[in-house]
Amino acid sequence: MMTRNRPAAGVVPASTDDEDVAAARICEKLLEHLHVVGREEGKLREFVLWCLLTGNAFKAREWNPNGGTTTKGPIFGPDGNTIEGQSQDYFIGEVESRVVSPFNFFPDPGAQTIHDAQWVIETSYPHIETVIDRFPAK
Secondary structure, eight states: OTTSSOOOOOOOOSSSSHHHHHHHHHHHHHHHHHHHHTTHHHHHHHHHHHHHHHSOOEEEEEEETTOSOEEEEEEEOTTSOEEEEEEEEEEOOEEEEEEEOGGGEEEOTTOSSGGGOSOEEEOOOOOHHHHHHHSOOO
16 A cells, blocks of 8 residues: 555755754754654545545645643733733644645646745635634634
8 A cells, every 4th residue: 555654754964064964853853743743644645545536635734823732931911021920821832734635725827836836725614613713702
């Protein structure tokens, strides 16, 4: 089956300089982190299925400010100063990954390749609960 082996992404340093080699190692760790937190294993089958059915497959990565772990932080008063002795949990945020249906993806028609596209449009129809969770009433 096409998903038996996990696809591997790698980072090649721009040069043999210590700084470039160290940056490549950090990027490798970032890719591994994104693979784990993005639960990429479960998305691979969907990605391959779209590719087989339509000849196209797309993934999107986006920042979710309400994702990830939480950390304790100060509470700010109306004047912008911290309130002594009080704290609350704040999400640190996380990158999320998802497979995009090719039927909801519209690249720049003037582009020869996706990399040449000046713009792309993705349409979606989220469930009302998703909208409420992402944009709570203030």
